[in-house]
Amino acid sequence: MNKFAVFSGFLGSGKTTTMMALTKYHTAHHGKAAMISNDLGGKGLADNRYAQFGGCNASEITNECICYVNEQLADRLRAYYAEGCELVVSDIPGFGVGALDHVYHGLSEKFPGQFNLAPFTVLTEPKTVAHLRSGKGGDLDYLLNTQLVEADLIVLNKRDLLSPTEVEEDLAWLRQQYPEAEAIAISALTGEGLEELSQALMTGSASMRRPDIGYGGPVFMEAMTKLSEYYLQYHATVCCNDFDGSAYLRDLAEAVQTAIAAGGYEIPHLKLLAWTAEGDYAKVDLLGTDRAVEPAHSFTGPCTELAVVLNGSAACPYAELDNLITGTAEEVSRRYQLELMIFNKECFGMGAQE
Ligand SMILES: Nc1nc2c(ncn2[C@@H]2O[C@H](COP(=O)(O)OP(=O)(O)OP(=O)(O)O)[C@@H](O)[C@H]2O)c(=O)[nH]1
Ligand SMILES: [Mg+2]
Secondary structure (H helix, E strand, C coil), X not given: CCEEEEEEECCCCCHHXXXXXXXXXXXXXXXXXXXXXXXXXXXXXHHHHHHHHCCCCEEXXXXXXXXXXXXXXXXXXXXXXXXXXXXEXXXXXXXXXXXXXXXXXXXXXXXXXXXXXXXXXXEECHHHHHHHHHCCCCCCHHHHHHHHHCCCEEEECCHHHCCHHHHHHHHHHHHHHCCCCEEEECCCCCCXXXXXXXXXXXXXXXXXXXXXXXXXXXXXXXXXHCEEEEEEEEEEEECCCCECHHHHHHHHHHHHHHHHHHCCCEEEEEEEEEECCCCCEEEEEECCCCCCCEEEECCCCCECEEEEEEEEEEECCHHHHHHHHXXXXXXXXXXXXXXXXXXXXXXXXXXXXX
């Protein structure tokens, strides 16, 4: 039976990494699978390029949340099923809520009986669970909590960062807090739990609940107003000899981290992806001002020119975010004697900002 699942979950929880690991695992052990990366920026999302570099059966839906383009999503699903896929997963933007209603109910109302909807899946990670369990509260709590309220299936990702006892404690808390949902623990990085996830999606089905999440209400608007999106694509050419592209990406991520922290802002996730004409590539993740920059993939050799994509979301007014990241990219590139040709930049706030 052909299945479709939405993967929701906060910025950096591991949606892309999990979709990549799952589609590969499912294809190798069960049947053909595919993934769709969805975000608000224009064509060329870092997540989709990264998935394709990683050899995944992957495509993107850009410029709009899949919440509002049900027809485009339906066409894409039909195309994947026509090429023999039995499982397709798509994420939504990492600060998104409301996809249970907009996507699952939207598809089933507009295309009755055409799509088999797997449990609405929401990823979370140990850091988020620890924060919610602490009850400390924060600006983004509405989003962190509401995403989990929508879940039929909660996936505690990054279990490799926890002891077995901690995993059980977090799962018990999640089950008690969100009793409508199943909860499982996986590691997209080690592959632990992928079979359980694959089974849960193929054998389970969406509850089609309609929880009241206060969508569009004052708390929702307040949370969205804090967030801005940033997209930058450029070519970088070194003036002489070659350079270490992996070190460049890492230095850029660390310099952005310093600039964001100095401004008193927060950046839950910035993805920095670069590649050469020969197809070598590197990726670095910046996951907040308090965490070490994580290289996800490194170049195999020195570079003479690169294509670079930066995609990210921050709790920072968009004009300020634009100045901070663009200025930092120019400054770090000068240090590496790179000539930049910027060919696309988008930076916008998620709600009305002063
Ligand atoms: N330790 C560990 N790290 C992981 C795991 N899965 C993902 N990560 C890391 O978490 C970071 C974020 O992963 P992504 O898959 O890009 O997260 P995302 O949810 O797609 O993020 P957005 O696209 O910003 O919403 C990356 O640095 C990953 O390498 C995991 O199972 N264990
Ligand atoms: Mg992603």
